[in-house]
Amino acid sequence: MLRQIRMGIVGTSWWADAMYMPALTRHPNADVRAVVGRNLHHTREFAEQWKVPNAYASLEDLLSNETVDAVIIASPNKHHYALAMTAIECGLHVLCEKPLAMSYTEAIQMAEAAERAGVKTMVSFTYRFMPTSRYLKELIEQDYIGQPYHLNMRYYTGYARDGKYMWRFDLDESGSGVVGDLGTHWLYLADWF
Numbered sequence: 001m002l003r004q005i006r007m008g009i010v011g012t013s014w015w016a017d018a019m020y021m022p023a024l025t026r027h028p029n030a031d032v033r034a035v036v037g038r039n040l041h042h043t044r045e046f047a048e049q050w051k052v053p054n055a056y057a058s059l060e061d062l063l064s065n066e067t068v069d070a071v072i073i074a075s076p077n078k079h080h081y082a083l084a085m086t087a088i089e090c091g092l093h094v095l096c097e098k099p100l101a102m103s104y105t106e107a108i109q110m111a112e113a114a115e116r117a118g119v120k121t122m123v124s125f126t127y128r129f130m131p132t133s134r135y136l137k138e139l140i141e142q143d144y145i146g147q148p149y150h151l152n153m154r155y156y157t158g159y160a161r162d163g164k165y166m167w168r169f170d171l172d173e174s175g176s177g178v179v180g181d182l183g184t185h186w187l188y189l190a191d192w193f
Contacts, residue, residue, distance in 0.1 A: 004031040008062045010083055011074030012037035012046040015097070019126055020072055021050045034062045059083055063090055070120075073097060077181065081106040084121070088113045093120045099180040125188045133189060140193055148193055153186045 007024075009016055009032060016035075024030040034054040037043030047055040056062045059071070063086070070093035073083045081101040087094045088110065100123060101107040114121045127133055139145050 002029045004029050005070055006031045006033050006066075006068045007070045007072060008032070008034045008036060008059075008066060008068045009052070009072050009074065010036040010059055010062075011072075011076075011097075012039075012043050013074060016072075016074040017046070019124075020074060025050060033068055034066045036062050059086055063087075069093060070095065078102055081110060084110050085113060088117050088119055088121070091117055091119060095122050095124055098123045098125070098184050099176055102176075125185060127185045127189055128192060137193060151186075151190050151193065153189065155182055155185070 007030065009020060009024075012035060021032075024032050032050070032052050034056055035043055035047045035050075035052050036056045036059050037046065038057070040055065040057045043055040043057065047053070054062075054066060056065070062068070062071075071083075071087045073080055073087070073094060073096040075083060075097075077097075077099055080096050080099070084094050084096050084100070094114070096110075099107075100110055110121070140148060
């Protein structure tokens with residue numbers, strides 16, 4: 001049996017709340033030790049809701065007070081590089097949301113640092129694990145529908161209508177805009193299919 005992986009979560013957004021925490025709390029090998037968020041009051045509420053023992057205002061505070069094996073970085077895009085590099089330099093495994101960094105150069109530096117440190121890193125492309133995507137992949141692999149040459153994929157949300165999500169269209173906040181933030185799901189799925 002695998003041992004439990006002690007981890008910290010950096011970010012308390014709806015994504016951490018809807019995607020990561022439900023899965024981690026159900027997994028027998030996941031031990032979420034702490035959560036980090038910019039607003040400590042909200043971070044403490046998030047930790048209490050998910051029964052996470054500790055809440056911190058910075059990754060440095062978490063690292064000074066906890067023993068973890070890995071971190072999940074689900075923070076705003078512009079913070080991914082600095083947070084991941086801090087974790088990697090401490091010898092921690094890192095799952096980082098996409099886009100990894102604000103530039104190609106930063107992403108390469110992250111990969112090189114992880115290789116030097118001998119840690120595992122990954123990007124979570126959650127749509128690969130959605131039932132519809134898995135079923136479509138199965139149909140392709142069984143040669144039921146043949147080789148796809150054209151894919152028509154859409155992202156049905158109301159992000160552009162809600163001011164709090166306009167950062168996706170701001171290159172200073174998102175790095176590569178909506179294509180890098182959301183479009184990468186479709187690019188990944190197209191390659192995978």
